[in-house]
Amino acid sequence: MLVTNATLPWLDAADSSAGAAGSPVSPGSVDLRVVDGVFAAIGPSLPREPGEEVLDAGGRLVLPPFVESHIHLDSVLTAGQPEPNRSGTLFEGIERWAQRKAFLTVADVKERVHRVVRQQAGFGVQFVRTHVDVTDPALTALTALLELREELAEWVTIQIVAFPQEGICSFPDGRALMERAADLGVDALGAIPHFEFTREYAVESLNFVCALAADRGLLVDVHCDEIDDEASRGLETLAARAYELGLGPRVTASHTTAMHSYNNAYFTRLLRLLTLSGMNFVANPVVNTHLQGRIDSYPKRRGVTRVKELSEAGVNVSFGTDDIVDPWNPLGTGNLRDVVHTGLYVTQLLGHQEITDSYRFVTTNAARTLHLGDGYGLEVGRPASFVLLDAGSWYEALNWNAPVLASYRRGRLVARTEPVHREVLF
Ligand code: 17E
Ligand code: FE2
Numbered sequence: 294m295l296v297t298n299a300t301l302p303w304l305d306a307a308d309s310s311a312g313a314a315g316s317p318v319s320p321g322s323v324d325l326r327v328v329d330g331v332f333a334a335i336g337p338s339l340p341r342e343p344g345e346e347v348l349d350a351g352g353r354l355v356l357p358p359f360v361e362s363h364i365h366l367d368s369v370l371t372a373g374q375p376e377p378n379r380s381g382t383l384f385e386g387i388e389r390w391a392q393r394k395a396f397l398t399v400a401d402v403k404e405r406v407h408r409v410v411r412q413q414a415g416f417g418v419q420f421v422r423t424h425v426d427v428t429d430p431a432l433t434a435l436t437a438l439l440e441l442r443e444e445l446a447e448w449v450t451i452q453i454v455a456f457p458q459e460g461i462c463s464f465p466d467g468r469a470l471m472e473r474a475a476d477l478g479v480d481a482l483g484a485i486p487h488f489e490f491t492r493e494y495a496v497e498s499l500n501f502v503c504a505l506a507a508d509r510g511l512l513v514d515v516h517c518d519e520i521d522d523e524a525s526r527g528l529e530t531l532a533a534r535a536y537e538l539g540l541g542p543r544v545t546a547s548h549t550t551a552m553h554s555y556n557n558a559y560f561t562r563l564l565r566l567l568t569l570s571g572m573n574f575v576a577n578p579v580v581n582t583h584l585q586g587r588i589d590s591y592p593k594r595r596g597v598t599r600v601k602e603l604s605e606a607g608v609n610v611s612f613g614t615d616d617i618v619d620p621w622n623p624l625g626t627g628n629l630r631d632v633v634h635t636g637l638y639v640t641q642l643l644g645h646q647e648i649t650d651s652y653r654f655v656t657t658n659a660a661r662t663l664h665l666g667d668g669y670g671l672e673v674g675r676p677a678s679f680v681l682l683d684a685g686s687w688y689e690a691l692n693w694n695a696p697v698l699a700s701y702r703r704g705r706l707v708a709r710t711e712p713v714h715r716e717v718l719f
Contacts, residue, residue, distance in 0.1 A: 295326050296327070297349050302687050325679070327701075348699075357671050362655075364615060364617070366423040367402055368393070372623050381587050390458065398433065417697035422452040424483055424514070454482065463489045485498075515546055519581070531546055533566065536566065548598070550597065573610070573611070576636065579632055611661075637651055677701060682697055683698050696713065
Protein backbone atom coordinates (compact mmCIF):
# COMPACT_ATOMS: atom_id res chain seq x y z
CA MET A 294 0.00 0.00 0.00
CA LEU A 295 1.15 3.55 -0.74
CA VAL A 296 -0.18 6.38 1.43
CA THR A 297 0.19 9.57 -0.58
CA ASN A 298 0.10 13.29 0.33
CA ALA A 299 0.28 12.81 4.08
CA THR A 300 1.16 15.67 6.40
CA LEU A 301 3.35 14.49 9.24
CA PRO A 302 3.14 16.49 12.47
CA TRP A 303 6.70 17.71 12.27
CA LEU A 304 6.00 18.92 8.72
CA ASP A 305 3.03 21.07 9.81
CA ALA A 306 3.13 24.45 8.15
CA ALA A 307 4.60 26.83 10.76
CA ASP A 308 1.45 28.91 10.63
CA SER A 309 -1.32 26.37 10.64
CA SER A 310 -3.78 28.50 12.51
CA ALA A 311 -6.25 28.95 9.64
CA GLY A 312 -8.62 26.56 11.28
CA ALA A 313 -11.85 25.89 9.45
CA ALA A 314 -12.73 22.42 8.21
CA GLY A 315 -11.22 21.42 4.89
CA SER A 316 -7.75 20.05 4.34
CA PRO A 317 -5.50 21.86 1.89
CA VAL A 318 -2.58 19.86 0.52
CA SER A 319 0.41 20.87 2.60
CA PRO A 320 3.65 21.79 0.83
CA GLY A 321 5.43 19.43 3.20
CA SER A 322 3.39 16.33 2.41
CA VAL A 323 5.05 12.92 2.08
CA ASP A 324 4.24 9.40 0.95
CA LEU A 325 4.55 6.28 3.08
CA ARG A 326 5.02 2.83 1.55
CA VAL A 327 3.77 -0.18 3.50
CA VAL A 328 5.06 -3.64 2.63
CA ASP A 329 4.16 -6.72 4.68
CA GLY A 330 2.86 -4.59 7.53
CA VAL A 331 6.06 -2.55 7.84
CA PHE A 332 7.01 0.95 6.66
CA ALA A 333 9.28 0.25 3.66
CA ALA A 334 9.86 3.87 2.63
CA ILE A 335 8.83 7.37 3.73
CA GLY A 336 9.56 10.39 1.55
CA PRO A 337 8.26 12.95 -0.94
CA SER A 338 6.62 11.66 -4.15
CA LEU A 339 7.48 7.96 -3.98
CA PRO A 340 6.86 6.36 -7.40
CA ARG A 341 3.82 4.06 -7.36
CA GLU A 342 4.66 0.46 -8.02
CA PRO A 343 2.60 -1.62 -10.45
CA GLY A 344 -0.61 -2.88 -8.84
CA GLU A 345 0.06 -1.03 -5.60
CA GLU A 346 -3.03 0.02 -3.61
CA VAL A 347 -3.08 3.79 -2.99
CA LEU A 348 -4.58 5.64 -0.04
CA ASP A 349 -4.63 9.37 -0.86
CA ALA A 350 -4.38 11.30 2.39
CA GLY A 351 -5.13 14.52 0.49
CA GLY A 352 -2.80 16.58 2.68
CA ARG A 353 -4.36 15.32 5.89
CA LEU A 354 -2.45 14.64 9.06
CA VAL A 355 -0.94 11.21 9.67
CA LEU A 356 0.20 10.46 13.21
CA PRO A 357 1.55 7.36 14.88
CA PRO A 358 -1.36 5.71 16.72
CA PHE A 359 -2.68 7.22 19.91
CA VAL A 360 -1.33 5.67 23.10
CA GLU A 361 -3.50 5.56 26.22
CA SER A 362 -0.84 5.68 28.92
CA HIS A 363 -3.16 5.52 31.95
CA ILE A 364 -6.59 4.03 32.32
CA HIS A 365 -8.45 1.74 34.69
CA LEU A 366 -10.21 -0.64 32.31
CA ASP A 367 -11.51 -2.94 35.07
CA SER A 368 -13.88 -0.27 36.38
CA VAL A 369 -15.15 1.21 33.10
CA LEU A 370 -18.92 1.63 32.67
CA THR A 371 -19.70 0.95 36.35
CA ALA A 372 -20.71 4.49 37.39
CA GLY A 373 -23.64 4.38 39.80
CA GLN A 374 -23.30 0.65 40.51
CA PRO A 375 -24.50 0.26 43.21
CA GLU A 376 -24.40 3.99 44.01
CA PRO A 377 -22.83 7.12 42.56
CA ASN A 378 -19.81 8.92 43.97
CA ARG A 379 -21.64 11.87 45.52
CA SER A 380 -18.70 13.79 46.99
CA GLY A 381 -16.61 13.57 43.83
CA THR A 382 -13.51 12.64 45.85
CA LEU A 383 -10.95 9.98 45.03
CA PHE A 384 -11.60 8.38 48.39
CA GLU A 385 -15.33 7.99 47.95
CA GLY A 386 -14.55 6.58 44.51
CA ILE A 387 -12.40 3.91 46.15
CA GLU A 388 -15.30 3.03 48.50
CA ARG A 389 -17.83 2.84 45.66
CA TRP A 390 -15.47 0.66 43.65
CA ALA A 391 -14.97 -1.67 46.64
CA GLN A 392 -18.77 -2.18 46.66
CA ARG A 393 -18.82 -2.99 42.94
CA LYS A 394 -15.69 -5.13 43.20
CA ALA A 395 -17.58 -7.46 45.57
CA PHE A 396 -19.74 -8.72 42.70
CA LEU A 397 -17.30 -8.70 39.78
CA THR A 398 -17.23 -11.70 37.47
CA VAL A 399 -14.74 -12.47 34.72
CA ALA A 400 -17.52 -12.29 32.12
CA ASP A 401 -18.73 -8.92 33.43
CA VAL A 402 -15.23 -7.39 33.28
CA LYS A 403 -14.54 -8.82 29.82
CA GLU A 404 -17.80 -7.55 28.37
CA ARG A 405 -17.30 -3.97 29.63
CA VAL A 406 -13.62 -3.82 28.70
CA HIS A 407 -14.27 -5.22 25.24
CA ARG A 408 -16.84 -2.50 24.58
CA VAL A 409 -14.48 0.25 25.71
CA VAL A 410 -11.45 -1.08 23.82
CA ARG A 411 -13.50 -1.04 20.59
CA GLN A 412 -14.59 2.51 21.44
CA GLN A 413 -10.94 3.50 21.93
CA ALA A 414 -10.00 1.82 18.65
CA GLY A 415 -12.49 4.08 16.88
CA PHE A 416 -10.53 7.06 18.20
CA GLY A 417 -7.25 5.66 16.86
CA VAL A 418 -5.93 4.21 20.11
CA GLN A 419 -3.80 1.09 19.55
CA PHE A 420 -1.78 0.90 22.77
CA VAL A 421 -3.30 0.93 26.25
CA ARG A 422 -1.70 0.74 29.67
CA THR A 423 -4.36 -0.32 32.15
CA HIS A 424 -4.13 -0.45 35.92
CA VAL A 425 -6.01 -3.46 37.28
CA ASP A 426 -6.99 -3.67 40.93
CA VAL A 427 -5.29 -6.65 42.57
CA THR A 428 -6.56 -6.00 46.10
CA ASP A 429 -9.00 -8.86 45.56
CA PRO A 430 -8.12 -12.33 46.84
CA ALA A 431 -9.85 -13.85 43.78
CA LEU A 432 -7.96 -11.62 41.30
CA THR A 433 -11.10 -11.61 39.13
CA ALA A 434 -10.38 -8.42 37.18
CA LEU A 435 -6.79 -9.48 36.59
CA THR A 436 -7.90 -12.86 35.24
CA ALA A 437 -10.25 -11.12 32.80
CA LEU A 438 -7.66 -8.61 31.63
CA LEU A 439 -4.95 -11.24 31.14
CA GLU A 440 -7.34 -13.17 28.88
CA LEU A 441 -8.31 -10.06 26.91
CA ARG A 442 -4.68 -8.98 26.50
CA GLU A 443 -4.10 -12.16 24.49
CA GLU A 444 -7.48 -12.30 22.71
CA LEU A 445 -7.20 -8.72 21.42
CA ALA A 446 -3.44 -8.61 20.78
CA GLU A 447 -3.72 -8.29 17.00
CA TRP A 448 -6.01 -5.24 17.37
CA VAL A 449 -4.63 -3.46 20.40
CA THR A 450 -1.61 -3.79 22.66
CA ILE A 451 -2.76 -3.95 26.28
CA GLN A 452 -0.21 -3.48 29.05
CA ILE A 453 -1.32 -4.53 32.51
CA VAL A 454 -0.21 -2.88 35.75
CA ALA A 455 -0.91 -4.80 38.97
CA PHE A 456 -2.54 -1.98 40.91
CA PRO A 457 -3.06 -2.42 44.67
CA GLN A 458 -6.02 -0.04 45.02
CA GLU A 459 -6.38 -0.59 48.79
CA GLY A 460 -2.67 -0.68 49.54
CA ILE A 461 0.17 -3.17 49.76
CA CYS A 462 1.24 -2.94 53.41
CA SER A 463 -2.25 -1.87 54.59
CA PHE A 464 -4.24 -4.63 52.85
CA PRO A 465 -4.43 -8.25 54.05
CA ASP A 466 -1.83 -10.30 52.16
CA GLY A 467 -1.09 -7.27 49.99
CA ARG A 468 2.49 -8.29 49.27
CA ALA A 469 1.48 -11.86 48.37
CA LEU A 470 -1.18 -10.55 45.96
CA MET A 471 1.45 -8.45 44.18
CA GLU A 472 3.73 -11.47 43.93
CA ARG A 473 0.88 -13.61 42.55
CA ALA A 474 0.11 -10.93 39.96
CA ALA A 475 3.78 -10.91 38.95
CA ASP A 476 3.68 -14.71 38.62
CA LEU A 477 0.58 -14.47 36.41
CA GLY A 478 2.42 -12.30 33.89
CA VAL A 479 1.57 -8.62 34.40
CA ASP A 480 3.71 -6.09 32.56
CA ALA A 481 4.17 -3.64 35.42
CA LEU A 482 3.77 -3.25 39.16
CA GLY A 483 1.97 -0.40 40.88
CA ALA A 484 1.66 1.04 44.38
CA ILE A 485 -0.45 3.67 46.16
CA PRO A 486 1.73 5.28 48.84
CA HIS A 487 -0.72 8.09 49.75
CA PHE A 488 -3.40 5.50 50.63
CA GLU A 489 -1.23 3.39 52.94
CA PHE A 490 -1.99 3.71 56.68
CA THR A 491 1.29 5.42 57.53
CA ARG A 492 4.23 7.21 55.97
CA GLU A 493 6.39 4.21 56.95
CA TYR A 494 4.10 1.87 55.01
CA ALA A 495 4.21 4.25 52.05
CA VAL A 496 8.01 4.01 51.94
CA GLU A 497 7.97 0.27 52.59
CA SER A 498 5.46 -0.36 49.78
CA LEU A 499 7.61 1.56 47.30
CA ASN A 500 10.76 -0.27 48.34
CA PHE A 501 8.91 -3.58 48.03
CA VAL A 502 7.56 -2.85 44.55
CA CYS A 503 10.83 -1.51 43.15
CA ALA A 504 12.74 -4.53 44.44
CA LEU A 505 10.15 -6.96 43.06
CA ALA A 506 10.16 -5.21 39.68
CA ALA A 507 13.95 -5.26 39.51
CA ASP A 508 13.95 -8.94 40.42
CA ARG A 509 11.29 -9.93 37.86
CA GLY A 510 12.30 -7.54 35.08
CA LEU A 511 8.97 -5.70 35.21
CA LEU A 512 8.07 -2.05 34.65
CA VAL A 513 6.80 0.13 37.51
CA ASP A 514 3.87 2.55 37.40
CA VAL A 515 2.83 4.00 40.75
CA HIS A 516 -0.27 5.97 41.67
CA CYS A 517 1.91 8.46 43.46
CA ASP A 518 0.75 11.20 45.81
CA GLU A 519 -2.73 11.55 44.34
CA ILE A 520 -3.88 13.82 47.15
CA ASP A 521 -3.97 17.55 47.91
CA ASP A 522 -1.49 17.09 50.75
CA GLU A 523 1.76 19.01 50.30
CA ALA A 524 3.34 16.57 52.78
CA SER A 525 2.65 13.54 50.57
CA ARG A 526 6.14 12.71 49.33
CA GLY A 527 6.13 9.20 48.00
CA LEU A 528 7.63 10.56 44.80
CA GLU A 529 11.06 11.27 46.27
CA THR A 530 11.29 7.67 47.50
CA LEU A 531 10.14 6.27 44.15
CA ALA A 532 12.60 8.48 42.24
CA ALA A 533 15.47 7.57 44.56
CA ARG A 534 14.81 3.83 44.09
CA ALA A 535 14.44 4.30 40.32
CA TYR A 536 17.83 5.99 40.28
CA GLU A 537 19.67 3.67 42.66
CA LEU A 538 18.35 0.40 41.21
CA GLY A 539 19.04 1.59 37.66
CA LEU A 540 15.34 1.24 36.75
CA GLY A 541 15.21 4.83 35.48
CA PRO A 542 12.95 5.09 32.43
CA ARG A 543 11.27 1.78 33.35
CA VAL A 544 9.55 3.67 36.18
CA THR A 545 6.51 5.94 35.90
CA ALA A 546 4.87 8.16 38.48
CA SER A 547 1.18 8.66 37.71
CA HIS A 548 -1.03 11.48 38.98
CA THR A 549 1.55 13.13 41.37
CA THR A 550 -1.13 15.71 42.14
CA ALA A 551 0.48 16.67 45.47
CA MET A 552 3.24 18.23 43.37
CA HIS A 553 0.69 20.93 42.54
CA SER A 554 0.82 21.87 46.24
CA TYR A 555 4.56 21.48 46.94
CA ASN A 556 6.38 24.67 47.84
CA ASN A 557 8.75 25.89 45.15
CA ALA A 558 11.86 25.39 47.29
CA TYR A 559 11.03 21.71 47.75
CA PHE A 560 10.03 21.24 44.11
CA THR A 561 13.24 22.85 42.86
CA ARG A 562 15.31 20.48 44.98
CA LEU A 563 13.18 17.48 43.95
CA LEU A 564 13.46 18.27 40.23
CA ARG A 565 17.17 17.46 40.25
CA LEU A 566 16.45 13.92 41.45
CA LEU A 567 13.56 13.50 39.01
CA THR A 568 15.82 14.49 36.13
CA LEU A 569 18.65 12.24 37.33
CA SER A 570 16.28 9.29 37.70
CA GLY A 571 15.11 9.40 34.06
CA MET A 572 11.61 8.34 35.16
CA ASN A 573 8.34 9.19 33.37
CA PHE A 574 5.24 11.05 34.49
CA VAL A 575 1.60 10.65 33.56
CA ALA A 576 -0.90 13.42 34.27
CA ASN A 577 -4.63 12.74 34.08
CA PRO A 578 -5.85 16.30 33.69
CA VAL A 579 -9.55 15.63 33.14
CA VAL A 580 -10.07 13.31 36.09
CA ASN A 581 -7.77 15.09 38.51
CA THR A 582 -9.41 18.49 37.98
CA HIS A 583 -12.63 16.67 38.88
CA LEU A 584 -11.31 14.75 41.93
CA GLN A 585 -8.83 17.19 43.47
CA GLY A 586 -9.57 20.34 45.42
CA ARG A 587 -12.84 18.84 46.66
CA ILE A 588 -12.20 19.64 50.29
CA ASP A 589 -10.72 23.07 49.60
CA SER A 590 -12.98 26.03 50.18
CA TYR A 591 -11.94 28.86 47.88
CA PRO A 592 -9.60 29.21 46.11
CA LYS A 593 -9.84 25.58 44.96
CA ARG A 594 -6.70 23.88 43.72
CA ARG A 595 -6.66 22.36 40.25
CA GLY A 596 -4.55 19.50 41.51
CA VAL A 597 -2.79 18.70 38.25
CA THR A 598 0.94 17.99 38.41
CA ARG A 599 3.55 20.47 37.12
CA VAL A 600 3.50 19.45 33.48
CA LYS A 601 5.07 22.63 32.17
CA GLU A 602 8.03 22.63 34.58
CA LEU A 603 8.69 18.90 34.17
CA SER A 604 8.55 19.15 30.37
CA GLU A 605 10.83 22.19 30.33
CA ALA A 606 13.34 20.25 32.44
CA GLY A 607 13.36 17.50 29.81
CA VAL A 608 11.34 15.01 31.86
CA ASN A 609 9.02 12.78 29.82
CA VAL A 610 5.34 13.52 30.51
CA SER A 611 2.26 11.97 28.91
CA PHE A 612 -1.48 12.45 29.42
CA GLY A 613 -4.00 9.73 30.28
CA THR A 614 -7.77 9.33 30.44
CA ASP A 615 -7.79 7.49 33.82
CA ASP A 616 -11.50 6.63 33.81
CA ILE A 617 -14.51 6.17 31.59
CA VAL A 618 -17.96 6.29 33.25
CA ASP A 619 -16.92 4.80 36.60
CA PRO A 620 -16.76 5.82 40.28
CA TRP A 621 -14.05 8.39 39.50
CA ASN A 622 -15.49 9.93 36.34
CA PRO A 623 -19.16 10.00 35.34
CA LEU A 624 -18.24 10.97 31.75
CA GLY A 625 -15.60 9.98 29.21
CA THR A 626 -15.36 8.31 25.82
CA GLY A 627 -11.71 7.33 25.44
CA ASN A 628 -11.03 10.07 22.88
CA LEU A 629 -7.57 11.31 23.86
CA ARG A 630 -8.21 14.60 22.06
CA ASP A 631 -10.43 15.62 24.98
CA VAL A 632 -7.64 14.86 27.46
CA VAL A 633 -5.14 16.98 25.51
CA HIS A 634 -7.64 19.83 25.13
CA THR A 635 -8.42 20.00 28.85
CA GLY A 636 -4.79 19.31 29.74
CA LEU A 637 -3.48 22.29 27.77
CA TYR A 638 -5.95 24.64 29.44
CA VAL A 639 -5.46 23.45 32.98
CA THR A 640 -1.64 23.47 32.70
CA GLN A 641 -1.61 26.73 30.72
CA LEU A 642 0.30 25.23 27.81
CA LEU A 643 -1.40 27.34 25.16
CA GLY A 644 1.49 29.03 23.37
CA HIS A 645 1.34 28.30 19.66
CA GLN A 646 4.32 25.95 19.71
CA GLU A 647 2.97 24.25 22.84
CA ILE A 648 -0.33 23.56 21.09
CA THR A 649 1.43 22.37 17.94
CA ASP A 650 3.64 19.97 19.93
CA SER A 651 0.87 18.66 22.20
CA TYR A 652 0.09 15.55 20.12
CA ARG A 653 3.23 14.15 21.78
CA PHE A 654 1.46 13.84 25.14
CA VAL A 655 -0.74 11.09 23.69
CA THR A 656 1.59 9.65 21.04
CA THR A 657 5.40 9.64 21.25
CA ASN A 658 5.77 10.64 24.93
CA ALA A 659 3.20 8.05 25.94
CA ALA A 660 4.97 5.44 23.79
CA ARG A 661 8.16 6.20 25.68
CA THR A 662 6.38 5.65 29.01
CA LEU A 663 5.08 2.29 27.76
CA HIS A 664 8.56 1.33 26.52
CA LEU A 665 7.25 0.56 23.04
CA GLY A 666 10.70 1.04 21.50
CA ASP A 667 10.99 0.01 17.84
CA GLY A 668 7.40 -1.24 17.87
CA TYR A 669 6.14 2.31 17.45
CA GLY A 670 6.70 5.36 15.25
CA LEU A 671 6.56 6.64 11.71
CA GLU A 672 9.95 5.32 10.68
CA VAL A 673 11.19 2.97 8.01
CA GLY A 674 11.50 -0.58 9.32
CA ARG A 675 8.89 -0.14 12.06
CA PRO A 676 5.37 -1.65 12.08
CA ALA A 677 3.10 0.31 9.71
CA SER A 678 0.73 1.47 12.43
CA PHE A 679 -0.72 4.96 11.97
CA VAL A 680 -3.85 7.08 12.08
CA LEU A 681 -5.24 9.45 9.44
CA LEU A 682 -7.06 12.48 10.83
CA ASP A 683 -9.59 14.63 9.00
CA ALA A 684 -7.48 17.78 9.40
CA GLY A 685 -4.42 19.33 7.79
CA SER A 686 -2.53 19.84 11.06
CA TRP A 687 -2.59 18.84 14.72
CA TYR A 688 -3.66 22.40 15.58
CA GLU A 689 -6.75 21.99 13.43
CA ALA A 690 -7.42 18.41 14.54
CA LEU A 691 -7.29 19.42 18.19
CA ASN A 692 -9.40 22.53 17.84
CA TRP A 693 -12.07 20.90 15.68
CA ASN A 694 -12.06 17.48 17.33
CA ALA A 695 -11.38 15.98 13.92
CA PRO A 696 -12.33 12.32 13.57
CA VAL A 697 -9.76 9.61 12.95
CA LEU A 698 -10.76 8.64 9.40
CA ALA A 699 -8.67 5.48 9.46
CA SER A 700 -6.54 3.58 11.94
CA TYR A 701 -4.05 1.09 10.47
CA ARG A 702 -2.17 -1.45 12.57
CA ARG A 703 0.76 -3.29 10.99
CA GLY A 704 -0.68 -2.33 7.62
CA ARG A 705 -4.20 -3.58 8.39
CA LEU A 706 -7.30 -1.38 8.76
CA VAL A 707 -8.58 -1.51 12.36
CA ALA A 708 -11.25 1.21 12.38
CA ARG A 709 -12.64 3.91 10.13
CA THR A 710 -14.96 6.90 10.47
CA GLU A 711 -16.77 8.80 7.74
CA PRO A 712 -15.95 12.53 7.61
CA VAL A 713 -18.67 14.74 9.07
CA HIS A 714 -20.62 16.77 6.52
CA ARG A 715 -22.34 19.76 8.08
CA GLU A 716 -24.52 22.30 6.26
CA VAL A 717 -25.36 25.74 7.60
CA LEU A 718 -28.47 27.07 5.90
CA PHE A 719 -27.79 30.78 5.57
N1 17E B 1 -7.98 4.68 41.75
C1 17E B 1 -7.16 5.60 42.24
O1 17E B 1 -6.52 5.37 43.28
N2 17E B 1 -7.00 6.78 41.61
C2 17E B 1 -7.67 7.03 40.50
N3 17E B 1 -7.52 8.20 39.88
C3 17E B 1 -8.54 6.05 39.98
C4 17E B 1 -8.68 4.88 40.63
C5 17E B 1 -9.29 6.33 38.75
FE1 FE2 C 1 -5.32 6.26 37.94
